[in-house]
Amino acid sequence: MDVAYENQKLEKRLCRLVGQAIADYRMIEDGDRVMVCLSGGKDSYALLDILMRLQRRAPARFELVAVNLDQRQPGFPADVLPNYLKGLGIPFHIETQDTYSIVKRVVPQGKTMCSLCSRLRRGILYRVARELGATKIALGHHRDDILQTLLLNMFFGAKLKGMPPKLVSDNGEHVVIRPLAYVAEKDLIRWAQVRQFPIIPCNLCGSQQHLQRKQVGDLLREWDRRFPGRVANMLKALQNVVPSHLMDRQLFDFAAVRATGRPQAEGDLAFDEEALPASELSVNGQQATEEHVRLAPRAVALTPSD
Numbered sequence: 182m183d184v185a186y187e188n189q190k191l192e193k194r195l196c197r198l199v200g201q202a203i204a205d206y207r208m209i210e211d212g213d214r215v216m217v218c219l220s221g222g223k224d225s226y227a228l229l230d231i232l233m234r235l236q237r238r239a240p241a242r243f244e245l246v247a248v249n250l251d252q253r254q255p256g257f258p259a260d261v262l263p264n265y266l267k268g269l270g271i272p273f274h275i276e277t278q279d280t281y282s283i284v285k286r287v288v289p290q291g292k293t294m295c296s297l298c299s300r301l302r303r304g305i306l307y308r309v310a311r312e313l314g315a316t317k318i319a320l321g322h323h324r325d326d327i328l329q330t331l332l333l334n335m336f337f338g339a340k341l342k343g344m345p346p347k348l349v350s351d352n353g354e355h356v357v358i359r360p361l362a363y364v365a366e367k368d369l370i371r372w373a374q375v376r377q378f379p380i381i382p383c384n385l386c387g388s389q390q391h392l393q394r395k396q397v398g399d400l401l402r403e404w405d406r407r408f409p410g411r412v413a414n415m416l417k418a419l420q421n422v423v424p425s426h427l428m429d430r431q432l433f434d435f436a437a438v439r440a441t442g443r444p445q446a447e448g449d450l451a452f453d454e455e456a457l458p459a460s461e462l463s464v465n466g467q468q469a470t471e472e473h474v475r476l477a478p479r480a481v482a483l484t485p486s487d
Contacts, residue, residue, distance in 0.1 A: 188375050192234075195372060198363040199231045200239075206347045208358040209317060213243040215358075216315035218306060219273075220249070221262055221381030223373035224321035228361055230376060232319065233271065246272045248309055250302055253279040261379050276309050303351075310355055318350070322359045325366040328415050329397045337393060341427070343419055363416070367405075 203209050217232060219225045229247055236245060249262045259275075266273040280301040310318050322344055331343040346362040349355070361369070373380065405412045424432040 191368060191371055191375065195227070195231050195364060195368060196234055199360045200235055202346060202360055202362045203235070203358075206358070206362075208319075208347055208360055209239075209241060209243050211241040211243070213241075213316045214314055215243055215245050215317045215319050216306075216310050216313060217245055217247050217319045218249075218321070219247045219262060219266075220321070221379075222321070223369055223378060223380060224323055224326075224361065224366075226376070226378040226380070227364075227369045227372050228319060228321040229269075229271075230372075230378075232360065233269070244272075246274065246313055246315065248274050248276065248306065248313070250280075250305055250309075251275055251277045252281045252302070253277065254281045258381060261381055265379055274309065274313060276305060278305050280305070307350060307352055307355060316356070318355050318357045320357060320359050321361055323361040323364045323366050323369060324416055325398065325401055325412070327359075327362060327419070328401055328412065329394055331415075331419065332397045332400070333393060336397070341429075365405075365412075 209215060215232065217225070217229045219229060229245070232245055236243065247266050251257065251259055263273070263275060278301075283301065306318065327344045327346075331341075334340045334342040344359065346359045348357050350357050401412055427433070430436075
């Protein structure tokens with residue numbers, strides 16, 4: 182295998198996907214000053230790296246400023262990010278706030294610190310964005326993060342809610358963007374190896390990773406391994422919503438549904454079984470082919486293979 186060729190393909194794919202997400206949702210426009218939140222993890226490093234590549238070739242002119250929040254966690258290597266950013270020659274700001282001590286003081290021993298830590302961090306970053314004159318705040322969440330959030334909200338929050346690629350901040354002052362929305366995590370892992378980012382461990386605070394998110398992440402990775410294309414289709418589904426075929430009365434006026442006597446393109450085929458792609462089906466434990474799906478009699482059970 183030609184490693185250089187594969188790395189070049191990966192770079193092109195990352196730039197294409199990030200550029201497409203930016204264009205689809207108008208994340209970055211001419212004259213924007215984009216604050217890139219840099220944590221020291223692979224995702225935020227890749228976000229900054231790809232945005233810098235796009236900045237050199239994009240028709241729109243925009244500025245980038247990298248921002249890291251040093252929360253005074255014990256063992257945090259405070260010199261790593263400044264040295265890295267100086268080497269890039271990009272404007273940056275390191276905000277030092279001892280939120281670690283606040284969280285340790287307020288949260289009981291043994292309880293997860295992530296929720297309070299996240300709220301404190303968010304408020305500080307909003308303030309920094311305002312002080313720096315940033316028009317957009319860019320976060321490093323990728324495709325898998327978005328789908329994990331969707332499933333977590335379904336399983337544990339009873340909501341059909343994900344992680345949008347672009348939104349207004351909760352204080353109403355900022356536009357938050359996620360340019361990696363179309364990018365698979367496995368590609369970011371590979372890119373971090375190619376670029377040899379100086380990764381800073383994410384477990385310095387001593388908190389364990391959310392078990393539920395880890396389980397959902399493992400589920401998505403297993404699906405991606407066993408059923409290529411399934412995870413990608415899940416992301417496409419978030420862009421192809423049919424409110425009349427869900428159950429939210431706020432999104433669709435079910436009470437007003439009446440027979441019209443005219444064909445309806447989105448009408449429900451009430452007595453038909455839902456069609457599934459052959460790749461998602463099995464017959465007697467074996468992978469179903471298109472011929473199986475077309476010819477299988479009603480007596481033969483076509484069941485999801487997992």
